[in-house]
Amino acid sequence: MTDRAGTPAEPDPPAPEDGASGGTAAGDAAGAPEGPGPGAPGKRRRHWLRWTALGVSVVLLGAAGAGWWFYRKLDGNITTDTTAADELRRYEKERPPASSTAARNILLIGSDTRSGEGNERYGRDKGTERSDTVILLHLAAGKGSATAVSLPRDLMVTVPSCREPDGSRTREQFAQFNLAYEVGGTACTIRTVEKLTGTRIDHHMVIDFQGFKKMVDAVDGVEVCLKEPVDDPDAHLKLPAGRQTLHGEQALGFVRARKSLGNGSDTERMDRQQQFLGALVNKVQSNGVLLNPTRLYPVLDAATKSITTDAGLDSLRDLYDLARSMRAIPTERVQFLTVPRRPYTYNANRDELVQPAASQLFEQLREDRPVVVTPGEKDEERRSDAEASPSPAPTPTFTGRNAAEGICS
Numbered sequence: 001m002t003d004r005a006g007t008p009a010e011p012d013p014p015a016p017e018d019g020a021s022g023g024t025a026a027g028d029a030a031g032a033p034e035g036p037g038p039g040a041p042g043k044r045r046r047h048w049l050r051w052t053a054l055g056v057s058v059v060l061l062g063a064a065g066a067g068w069w070f071y072r073k074l075d076g077n078i079t080t081d082t083t084a085a086d087e088l089r090r091y092e093k094e095r096p097p098a099s100s101t102a103a104r105n106i107l108l109i110g111s112d113t114r115s116g117e118g119n120e121r122y123g124r125d126k127g128t129e130r131s132d133t134v135i136l137l138h139l140a141a142g143k144g145s146a147t148a149v150s151l152p153r154d155l156m157v158t159v160p161s162c163r164e165p166d167g168s169r170t171r172e173q174f175a176q177f178n179l180a181y182e183v184g185g186t187a188c189t190i191r192t193v194e195k196l197t198g199t200r201i202d203h204h205m206v207i208d209f210q211g212f213k214k215m216v217d218a219v220d221g222v223e224v225c226l227k228e229p230v231d232d233p234d235a236h237l238k239l240p241a242g243r244q245t246l247h248g249e250q251a252l253g254f255v256r257a258r259k260s261l262g263n264g265s266d267t268e269r270m271d272r273q274q275q276f277l278g279a280l281v282n283k284v285q286s287n288g289v290l291l292n293p294t295r296l297y298p299v300l301d302a303a304t305k306s307i308t309t310d311a312g313l314d315s316l317r318d319l320y321d322l323a324r325s326m327r328a329i330p331t332e333r334v335q336f337l338t339v340p341r342r343p344y345t346y347n348a349n350r351d352e353l354v355q356p357a358a359s360q361l362f363e364q365l366r367e368d369r370p371v372v373v374t375p376g377e378k379d380e381e382r383r384s385d386a387e388a389s390p391s392p393a394p395t396p397t398f399t400g401r402n403a404a405e406g407i408c409s
Helices: 025-029 041-077 082-090 179-197 209-218 248-256 266-285 293-306 316-327 357-366
Strands: 002-004 104-111 131-139 146-150 156-159 173-176 203-207 222-226 230-232 237-239 242-246 307-309 334-338 341-344 347-353 372-374 397-402
Touching: 041 293, 082 179, 104 179, 131 179, 146 266, 146 357, 156 179, 156 347, 173 179, 179 203, 179 357, 203 209, 209 248, 209 293, 222 266, 237 248, 242 248, 248 266, 266 316, 266 334, 266 397, 293 307, 293 316, 334 372
Parallel strands: 104 203, 146 334, 372 397
Antiparallel strands: 104 131, 131 146, 156 173, 203 307, 222 242, 230 237, 334 397, 341 347
């Protein structure tokens, strides 16, 4: 059947199903829209996808904005020390040459300043400060090892002529090591270390009491083991015997205590500081901190607020690169030792270097050669000449420990 010659007729529309409304030719002719209506599934799906895309864009922009805000905040926390760099430039000709390798030497200085919020409880601020702890950290080229060498604050050394805060200059003098920081700050300490070791200091970091406490709190404390209870009012420390986790204030007391732990020597205190720092490295390297943003941010916040550093390490990127290189080093290759020393000949309360052991250690660092450490004896035996002497092997061996040992081992 056709409408007209040669043109097939339109097929009759199917009959509506039961219960459905039937259309009419008049209704169709009235201009009813073709295709699915406003509530059709295809249109609803496109509508939903548009809103989803918009929502994702807002979330991504918000996350990027928050990330940038956190980055700027952490980056702004860092205090840059330009004074030291200006002073060191005056003495560039007398400084050791920079390493020809990718190795880096960083001087870590723990200041005993009583100025600043919260530090006044440790004593009256006399307007001066000394280096309570100084560690020369050597990061080997290739990131295969890290060696932290403690320099005793009572070590007798030659302190060069240094610029004091008021602009005057001191005379060169033979004195205990921590005098350098008191009279000339960071620059004087760096020059003293370079003169002592023949090693170029590439970077430095200074941290005070409050900064140390915040770092420990940021990792939820560090575990220690005590053979006997401790009650030391000077160090603000009172602890029972046994295994326990120390937080900020207790941790600071633990690394500062001298009279109430061991035999009261600064030597044993340095050993305790090395043990604690090893445990802290272990804690920071754990996945529970580095891979957990909610735990990592407080650590970064505490670290960036805690330090004063040179311009080469004063950005979050610089510190992140440093932390990443440290994380790549196995804990058994993160080593701690004290420079070979013994009681000073003219004053048993001071120290002097033991030679040739000390010179051999400094040469290993300068040449970026391996420094091998082995567990030592008790402190009383450790202060003898025999302890401080390296082995006669081609690679000298020194008394120390590594971060994998743990403070409770």
